[in-house]
Amino acid sequence: MNDMHIEHPYLVFLGDAHDQLAAKTADGVAFWRREWCVGQLRLPGCNADTGLPDMTVSEATAKGARSLIVGVVNAGGVLPESWTDTIVEALEAGMDVASGLHMRIADVHAVRETAERLGRRLFDVRHPTRDFATGKGTRRTGKRLLTVGTDCSTGKMYTCLAMEKEMRARGMKADFRATGQTGIFIAGGGVSVDAVVADxxxxxxxxxxxxxxPDHWDLIEGQGSLFHASYAGVTLGLIHGSQPDAMVLCHEPTRANMRGLPDAPLPPLDLCIRANVEAAHLTNPDCRMVGVAVNTSALDEGEARDYLGAVETETGLPCVDPVRDGVAGLVDAVS
Amino acid sequence: MNDMHIEHPYLVFLGDAHDQLAAKTADGVAFWRREWCVGQLRLPGCNADTGLPDMTVSEATAKGARSLIVGVVNAGGVLPESWTDTIVEALEAGMDVASGLHMRIADVHAVRETAERLGRRLFDVRHPTRDFATGKGTRRTGKRLLTVGTDCSTGKMYTCLAMEKEMRARGMKADFRATGQTGIFIAGGGVSVDAVVADxxxxxxxxxxxxxxPDHWDLIEGQGSLFHASYAGVTLGLIHGSQPDAMVLCHEPTRANMRGLPDAPLPPLDLCIRANVEAAHLTNPDCRMVGVAVNTSALDEGEARDYLGAVETETGLPCVDPVRDGVAGLVDAVS
Incomplete structure (x- = not known):
């Protein structure tokens, strides 16, 4: 991640993904950066489809592709030989390769050797390779919004990206700042913050x-939750490092327990809001929670409206489902 | 740190430490584990002294030393050749070597080669090498006490070790659990938690x-502070992973600002107590703050008594200076 900047256009690699969920990262890239993607490359047996046109490495090269994006989960820890062949082919065709796999593609001999020989760049986006200084808490210019959550996987990235789109449509200066692998492909760079050394x-x-x-907004992708027993340390460091002016709380109302922790209930919204705001005040005493973003996909339209209304009443904050409603209400709250 | 267990007796290496502060780690080992230390080894120019008898590698070997402890800070990032020579000599004499340096002694060719050839073990205690699972928050049997602080370097390790000594003197089952380099030498093992990957x-x-x-106490060395903008993520993960039954707040009353952050004031004690207890309740709803340990070394006896009394009144908790008073009052609070 040495001053990582992943060049686009992208060719999105799906391998032989056994279902659509395995291609979640690729889906995110195709959805949010359709204009950066020339197509997708699928191997025999692939059951996922981003909707991008299928093409070979040479067809993608002819369309100007600069990077192959490995945005798929492989079963087990070993890279299939068919994947390695495609990655090497892309390097030989002139592309860099960026991977969101847990294993490092730079550790695969044929991949590393080819990249070194040809001067291509390999990005293992889950693995920060640059050194960072410890946080200082010094106030920085510009404005920052951080999404936080009652739990993991509650729409923090989606909400940031929707706000980036809405702000830019209004002529505001705004940049999404990625802290996880899918976000890094979408932004073309970022930090996989959960993989940084704790200090x-x-x-x-x-x-x-x-x-x-001064009028620029960083829209910072949150991670985890202050109330998640596995990852709260990451979340707190993210809050302090972001020194957000504003936060949006992301929530999924039908979840029975914290993700991966069957016995852990979700925190009440009011407690979650208070704890996040108090934590944020350490590095930005003016930080406030400006709204709630709820993923109501498991509810029907009537239930969703009732739920969103109830949360507005309970919290006194604008409450939207970014997919059903858009995020104009959240952008209004910081404009 | 592959199931790290550093064998004692120790020979404590001071190198050519230019002052006593550079040998702070060695001092801690000699103070808390005098019975594990056969002696110290000092090179020409050393201005530090732990009070242990001076001896050579061969003298220490004759007295049964099993490990050389590099408990000293070296200036700059490069290991002096005189240090490398001593480390190699210790390996050849049959000792393992454990280092608290920032740089890895395992990265020094002559050291690694000698250790591999002779089957000795090298411990770079600042650098965890084993993999961990993510935290689960599942309740474990036994009792746990964690020291937390208003800031870094407020006596968290000292308080734990003093409580271990007091509990053992009372016939209680208690073990100090180390989370930093000096503590790891003192315990013979542990985890340098600030060097773990954030997740x-x-x-x-x-x-x-x-x-x-059920009646065993883990006395867990805290790190950082929930109110330190650089390290609070480490602290919060430590709290959640410890699932403490009890916490002791450690404080240094004359500090003008958070360590390393000139513009950051220390948190009020009541806010600090509440925030730590609320955080701990996520993984142990019964956790309570049981006392305050204050380092009053900068105050005279009268000032210290006044200050400790005022904190007892303010917090309603027993408040001691572990050095002036011992920690019987803290152990009473959990007995």
Whole structure:
């Protein structure tokens, strides 16, 4: 991640993904950066489809592709030989390769050797390779919004990206800042903050969101939850390093327990809001929670309206489902 | 740190430490584990002294030393050749070597080669090498006490070790659990939790403090502070992974600002107590703050008594200076 900047256009690699969920990262890239993607490359047996046109490495090269994006989960820890062949072919065709796999493609001999020989770049986006300073908490210029959650996987990335789109449509200066693998492909760079050494969590986020124009918004992708027993340390460092002016709480109302922790209930919204705001005040005493973003996909339209209305009443904050409603209400709250 | 267990007796290496502060780690080992230390080894120019008898590698070997402890800070990032020579000599004499340096002694060719050839073990205690699972928050048997702080370097390790000594003197089952380099030498093992990958902070502490006898106390060395903008993520993961039954707040009353952050004031004690207890309730709803340990070394006896009394009144908790008073009052609070 040495000053990572993944060049687009992208060719999105799906391998032989056994279902659509295995291609979740590729789906995110195709959805949010359709204009950066020339197509998808699927191997025999692939059961996923991003909707991008299918093409070979040479067809993608002819369309200007600069990077192959490995946005898929492989079963087991070993890279299939068919995947390695495609990655090497892409390097030989002139592309860089960026991977979101847990294993490092740079550890695969044929891949590393080819990249070194040809001067191509390999990005293992789950594995930060640059060093960071420890966080300092010094106030920076520009404005920052961080999404936080009652739990993991509650729409924090989606909400940031929707707000980026809405702000840009209004002529505001706004940049999505990625802290996870899918977000990094979508932004073309970022920090996989959960993979940083513990002492440098807040420092890595300070690096990611430096001084900027006074009217510029960094929209920072949150991770985990202050109430998740596995990952709360990451979340707290992210809050302190972001020194957010504003936060949006992301929530999924039908979840029975914290993700991966069957016995852990979700926190009440009011407690979650208070705890996040108190934590944020350490590095930005003016930080406030400006709204709630709810993923109501498991509810029908009537239930969703009732739920969103109830949360507005309970919290006194604008409450939207970014998919059903858009995020104009959240952008209004910081404009 | 592959199931790290550093064998004692120790020979404590001071190198050519330019002052006593550079040998702070060695001092801690000599103070808390005098009975494990056969002596110290000092090179020409050394200005530090732990009070242990001076001896050569061969003299220490004759007295049964099993490990050389590199408990000293070296200036700059390069290991002096005189240090390498001593480390190699110790390996050749049959000792393992454990280092608290930032740089890895295992990266020094002559050291690694000698250790591999002779089957000795090298411990770079600042660098965890084993993998951890993510934290689960599942309740474990046994009792746990965690020291937390208003800031870094407020006596968290000292307080734990003093409580271990007091509990053992009372016939209680108690083990100090180390989370930093000096503590690891003192315990003969542990996890340098600030060097763990961010996703695994709480998981590493769960590994460090597994199920135990119902009447056994783990006394867990805290790190950082929930109110330190650089390191609070480490602290929160430590709290969640410890699932403490009890916490002791450690404080240094003359500090003008958070360590390393000139513009950051220390948190008020009441806010600090509430925030730590609320955080702990996520994985142990019965956790309570049982006392305050204050380092009053900068105050005279009268000032210290006044200050400790004022904190007892303010917090309603027993408040001691572990050095002036011992920690009987803290052990009473959990007995």
């Amino acid at each position: 440098f969590i807040s420092g890595s986020v300070e690096w990611l969101t430096p001084d900027n124009d | 695994f902070i709480s998981g590493s502490v769960e590994w460090l403090t597994p199920d135990n006898d």
